[in-house]
Amino acid sequence: MRFVIRRFLLFVAALLAISVVIFAALRILPGDVASVMAGLNAPPERVAQLRSQMGLDRPLTVQYFSWMGGLLHGDFGTSLLTGRSISSTVAMRASVTFPLIVLGLVVALAIGLTLGVVSTLSTHAAVRSVFHFVAIVGGAIPALWGGLLLILLFGRGTGLLGILPSQGFPEAGWDNFGSALTSLVLPALTVGIIDGASLMRYTRSALGEVMNSGYMDQAMACGYTRRQAALKVGLRLATPQLVSVVGLMFAGMITGVMVIENLFALPGIGAGLVTDLGNRDLIAVQSELFMLAAFFLFVGFLVDLLHRFLDPRLKHAVQGGAQ
Amino acid sequence: MTRNNEHSASETVRTNNAPANMGTKASSKFTVVLRSIWRRGEGKFALIVLALWLAVSLLSLVWTPKSLWATDGYHVWAKPSAAHWLGTDGTGADVFSWLMAGARTNLFIAVLAVVFAGALGILLMSAMVSRSSALSNVSVVAVDALISIPTVLIALILAVPMGASVVVIIIACGIGYGLNLARIARPQALLAANSDYVASALSYGASGFSVIWHHILPNAMPTIMVQLSLSAGTAVLAESGLTYLGVGVPSGVPSWGHSLATSVKFINVYPLTVLWPGLIVTIVVVALNVFGDVLRDVIDPVTNPELREV
Numbered sequence: 001m002r003f004v005i006r007r008f009l010l011f012v013a014a015l016l017a018i019s020v021v022i023f024a025a026l027r028i029l030p031g032d033v034a035s036v037m038a039g040l041n042a043p044p045e046r047v048a049q050l051r052s053q054m055g056l057d058r059p060l061t062v063q064y065f066s067w068m069g070g071l072l073h074g075d076f077g078t079s080l081l082t083g084r085s086i087s088s089t090v091a092m093r094a095s096v097t098f099p100l101i102v103l104g105l106v107v108a109l110a111i112g113l114t115l116g117v118v119s120t121l122s123t124h125a126a127v128r129s130v131f132h133f134v135a136i137v138g139g140a141i142p143a144l145w146g147g148l149l150l151i152l153l154f155g156r157g158t159g160l161l162g163i164l165p166s167q168g169f170p171e172a173g174w175d176n177f178g179s180a181l182t183s184l185v186l187p188a189l190t191v192g193i194i195d196g197a198s199l200m201r202y203t204r205s206a207l208g209e210v211m212n213s214g215y216m217d218q219a220m221a222c223g224y225t226r227r228q229a230a231l232k233v234g235l236r237l238a239t240p241q242l243v244s245v246v247g248l249m250f251a252g253m254i255t256g257v258m259v260i261e262n263l264f265a266l267p268g269i270g271a272g273l274v275t276d277l278g279n280r281d282l283i284a285v286q287s288e289l290f291m292l293a294a295f296f297l298f299v300g301f302l303v304d305l306l307h308r309f310l311d312p313r314l315k316h317a318v319q320g321g322a323q
Numbered sequence: 324m325t326r327n328n329e330h331s332a333s334e335t336v337r338t339n340n341a342p343a344n345m346g347t348k349a350s351s352k353f354t355v356v357l358r359s360i361w362r363r364g365e366g367k368f369a370l371i372v373l374a375l376w377l378a379v380s381l382l383s384l385v386w387t388p389k390s391l392w393a394t395d396g397y398h399v400w401a402k403p404s405a406a407h408w409l410g411t412d413g414t415g416a417d418v419f420s421w422l423m424a425g426a427r428t429n430l431f432i433a434v435l436a437v438v439f440a441g442a443l444g445i446l447l448m449s450a451m452v453s454r455s456s457a458l459s460n461v462s463v464v465a466v467d468a469l470i471s472i473p474t475v476l477i478a479l480i481l482a483v484p485m486g487a488s489v490v491v492i493i494i495a496c497g498i499g500y501g502l503n504l505a506r507i508a509r510p511q512a513l514l515a516a517n518s519d520y521v522a523s524a525l526s527y528g529a530s531g532f533s534v535i536w537h538h539i540l541p542n543a544m545p546t547i548m549v550q551l552s553l554s555a556g557t558a559v560l561a562e563s564g565l566t567y568l569g570v571g572v573p574s575g576v577p578s579w580g581h582s583l584a585t586s587v588k589f590i591n592v593y594p595l596t597v598l599w600p601g602l603i604v605t606i607v608v609v610a611l612n613v614f615g616d617v618l619r620d621v622i623d624p625v626t627n628p629e630l631r632e633v
Binding site for chain 2: 014018025139149248251255258274277304
């Protein structure tokens with residue numbers, strides 16, 4: 001329990017620290033947000049008007065605390081460009097991004113876990129070196145290029161097997177379920193294959209470590225074959241480590257798919273953030289960056305708790321140690 | 324495990340795997356490690372690719388087949404020919420020359436990102452194993468909390484005030500990989516910090532700095548070197564992603580990410596131009612990852628007996 005509280009306090013502290021960093025990053029712009037937004041040739045009155053509209057004429061501490069106060073009440077501000085509330089915009093984008101990364105994660109798990117286990121258990125040197133090769137090359141492909149190759153292979157219109165849409169997301173969103181889902185297939189495959197390759201390496205190293213441990217000797221002494229021991233005992237022992245990796249991979253995918261969202265013209269969180277950044281809609285950028293950072297820190301927090309929960313040895317180690 | 328393609332031809336080019344001549348004074352640790360890497364099939368592949376990368380980068384400073392700015396409006400998107408080895412892009416500029424020049428930008432980014440990450444990582448690692456419990460606790464929890472923030476997000480935050488720039492990539496990668504490095508190197512460093520020889524050095528009055536420099540760093544160095552060479556590969560990948568997103572290498576500066584990003588828009592019409600930059604990035608990143616893997620095996624004096632004789 002002490003660990004949970006300490007880890008939670010750390011999460012809050014990191015959240016505050018990152019909010020200051022993001023706030024500062026937007027304030028050390030040459031000129032200020034208002035003059036950047038108004039453009040190069042804007043008359044000074046327009047800049048001043050924007051400045052008071054955004055509350056930039058107030059002292060920095062007041063600005064920071066009113067921003068933070070808003071965040072605590074769930075008020076993420078209003079985009080000055082579109083006039084819509086930032087939270088509703090982000091919610092709409094999340095309805096594209098989250099299904100995408102969940103699909104991507106499913107592909108990555110299917111590829112990474114299966115191939116990782118198979119390549120650890122295989123007794124043929126040739127099989128293992130083929131898997132080794134696949135893992136290394138798969139992890140070295142730039143996401144952008146991987147997506148392009150898939151478009152060239154399967155994209156409707158240009159691909160060799162033109163069966164899947166490669167651009168855009170239906171206007172109606174998830175109301176048009178079939179078409180929404182098919183438009184996510186190629187992007188999800190792209191991110192899934194690339195992350196699957198790195199997951200395969202992690203699976204192999206985590207499982208490989210366990211395979212050489214006394215636990216496996218014990219299991220085999222009890223009558224399991226090597227394969228049974230690996231699947232029943234080895235995987236359980238490797239679980240805490242793999243859950244950490246998969247958790248952080250899941251979080252990382254939100255920004256990892258930025259490139260892919262842009263390439264496939266999907267209106268997701270990452271593509272939206274890049275658009276807002278390009279439009280200099282800095283109030284929106286500020287809140288969106290914070291939301292993303294909060295999400296990553298929160299996942300990091302959850303992953304640490306989960307790791308602890310799944311690996312009771314850690315708890316005993318601390319209690320038994322000199323702590 | 325041998326990789327039996329791509330480099331099999333080059334293997335026969337040089338076969339001077341002279342038996343390690345340990346008697347000479349000239350063989351430093353560095354050359355012994357290099358020679359051990361070269362002796363492995365996949366190590367040879369990695370060294371050849373990395374040497375080519377360096378050579379092309381240097382060459383591109385003084386010579387490219389065509390000037391980067393020699394555009395030719397009459398020959399846009401030309402097919403590969405004797406005049407333009409890989410064809411031309413949308414402005415009629417020579418694709419091959421741009422890829423050559425891109426090599427040096429990517430090398431620059433990878434090297435500086437790794438140097439920055441190494442410095443930050445070693446600093447944090449030293450703080451994490453420091454004898455002051457306040458400093459070590461704070462640094463451990465700080466690294467644990469911040470490690471979940473991805474490099475792309477750091478780059479986007481930096482890009483708000485700085486705009487698209489090479490520096491954004493270098494700092495973002497440096498911070499992200501530095502945190503990772505500190506976490507990965509910590510167990511080794513902790514093992515050394517709790518050892519008897521450190522205790523005895525301290526009892527002789529050695530300073531904290533001297534202990535880190537003479538005892539902890541040499542112990543953690545193999546892990547650090549391996550992690551940094553893997554990070555260099557990630558930095559090359561990050562460059563292509565960030566440049567495509569518009570927060571990396573600014574337009575007009577040659578880089579592989581830039582070549583890739585500019586050809587993306589015309590993939591339907593000229594799919595071939597997109598092939599080369601992606602292929603180069605993949606091969607270079609594979610080489611860096613393989614280099615890291617082989618380095619892990621040969622840099623440890625326990626598994627590489629030759630190192631013990633230096």
